[in-house]
Amino acid sequence: MRCHHARYLPLLVMGTLLTACRSKQPIQDAARSNSSNDSVFERVVEVAPEQAKRVKIYYKDAKGVSYGSLANLFEQMKAKDIKPKALINGGMVDIDGKPVGLLIVDGNTIRGLNMHNGKENFSMGKHGVFAITKSGKALVFNPAERRSGAFLRSLKYATQSGPLLVSHGKIVAGKDWNRLNSRSAVGVTKAGGVVFVQSASIGLRAFAEACRKRGMWDALFLDGGGYSCVAREPSEANFVQRYAGIISVE
Numbered sequence: 714m715r716c717h718h719a720r721y722l723p724l725l726v727m728g729t730l731l732t733a734c735r736s737k738q739p740i741q742d743a744a745r746s747n748s749s750n751d752s753v754f755e756r757v758v759e760v761a762p763e764q765a766k767r768v769k770i771y772y773k774d775a776k777g778v779s780y781g782s783l784a785n786l787f788e789q790m791k792a793k794d795i796k797p798k799a800l801i802n803g804g805m806v807d808i809d810g811k812p813v814g815l816l817i818v819d820g821n822t823i824r825g826l827n828m829h830n831g832k833e834n835f836s837m838g839k840h841g842v843f844a845i846t847k848s849g850k851a852l853v854f855n856p857a858e859r860r861s862g863a864f865l866r867s868l869k870y871a872t873q874s875g876p877l878l879v880s881h882g883k884i885v886a887g888k889d890w891n892r893l894n895s896r897s898a899v900g901v902t903k904a905g906g907v908v909f910v911q912s913a914s915i916g917l918r919a920f921a922e923a924c925r926k927r928g929m930w931d932a933l934f935l936d937g938g939g940y941s942c943v944a945r946e947p948s949e950a951n952f953v954q955r956y957a958g959i960i961s962v963e
Contacts, residue, residue, distance in 0.1 A: 753923045754910045756943040758799045758962060762905035766849035770803055770870040771959045772818045779810065779957075783942070786959050795963060801909050802897065802942040803958030804874035804935055812957035814873030815842055815856070815865075822865070826856050827873060838876030839885055841933035843899045843960075845870040851907045853900060853931035855880055872958040878921035879932035890917035894937040899960070900929025909960075911943040 760767055771786055773779050780786040783800045790797060805813045814827035828840060844852045847869045855877055865871075878886045878898060893914045900908045908929055912920055917934065924932040936942075 753912045753915055753920070754927070755913055756909075756911040757927075758801070758909040758943055760851075760907040760962060762851070762902075765845060765851040765905065765907055767798075767963050768845050768851065768870070768907055769961050769963060770816070770818050770845075770872055771961060772812075772816060772823055772957065780959060781810070781956060783956070783959060786961075790961075797961045797963050799909065799943060799962040801899070801960040801962070802936055802956055803872040803960045806957040810957065812872070814840070814875075815871055816873070816958050817844070817865075817868050817871035818958070820847065820869050826860060826865075828856070837890075838887060839880065840873065840875045841877035842871050842873045843901075843933050843935075844868045844872075851901045851905055853877075853929075853933045872960070874933055874935050876917070876934055877932075878917070878934055879925045879929055882925070882930050884918070884921045884925055886918045886921035888918055891919075892916060896920045896937045897935045897943055898924055898929075898932050899935055900924050900927070900932035902928050903930040909943045909962075 771780055774789060780789065783802075787797070787800060803816075807813055812824045815825060816823040826840075826842075839855050840857065842852075842854055842856050844854070846852065846867050848867075856873065876886065876890075878884070879900065882903070893916055895912060895914055896917070897909070897911045898920065900910070902908065908927060910924065910927065912923070915923070920934075921932065
């Protein structure tokens with residue numbers, strides 16, 4: 714699936730399992746939640762504020778080769794006896810499979826901020842970054858507000874995507890963003906917890922409203938279309954699409 718702008722190619726895969734991840738609790742099925750907050754979400758993965766350091770981003774292996782697919786990363790993690798609770802598509806890539814915007818992995822900047830403005834998802838509205846600081850705090854922020862070198866050096870993991878959906882508790886998605894599609898997003902609650910969600914077909918504005926209702930103080934669109942992904946045990950499906958950053962909850 715290509716973005717509206719020819720430079721960008723968001724590659725995602727449809728997850729098969731519905732999961733919720735809570736600190737100090739096993740994975741729980743969120744498929745049949747009766748909560749009105751969850752009514753539009755097919756998948757929900759939550760991490761408590763004090764457990765945010767469990768969230769990491771992967772890009773290349775020890776040989777410098779991009780993991781590329783969820784299945785490949787999952788198999789390499791399994792070989793190291795790492796058992797992720799969930800793997801999430803971290804955002805968009807260009808036609809060469811490289812990250813479109815900021816990507817920081819284990820404190821190393823792979824690519825810097827991309828402040829391009831355009832009509833494709835990545836560049837419409839406000840830009841956004843999901844990050845985990847070196848102190849273990851989760852953030853979703855507008856890089857136009859926080860882009861100093863000192864601040865960026867404080868981040869251990871970061872992935873840039875767009876558009877920003879909720880900022881400081883307020884919906885910033887445009888009222889005319891009504892095109893229906895499946896969606897995935899990451900949000901941070903006011904208390905600092907992390908929430909990953911995936912929805913069925915919905916407009917971006919309505920998706921943003923659902924994210925805020927779910928308790929996200931800040932929320933960032935990751936990607937959409939029939940390939941949106943928030944999944945567990947990806948080896949059980951054909952997760953072979955190319956990714957730049959892959960988010961892992963461990």
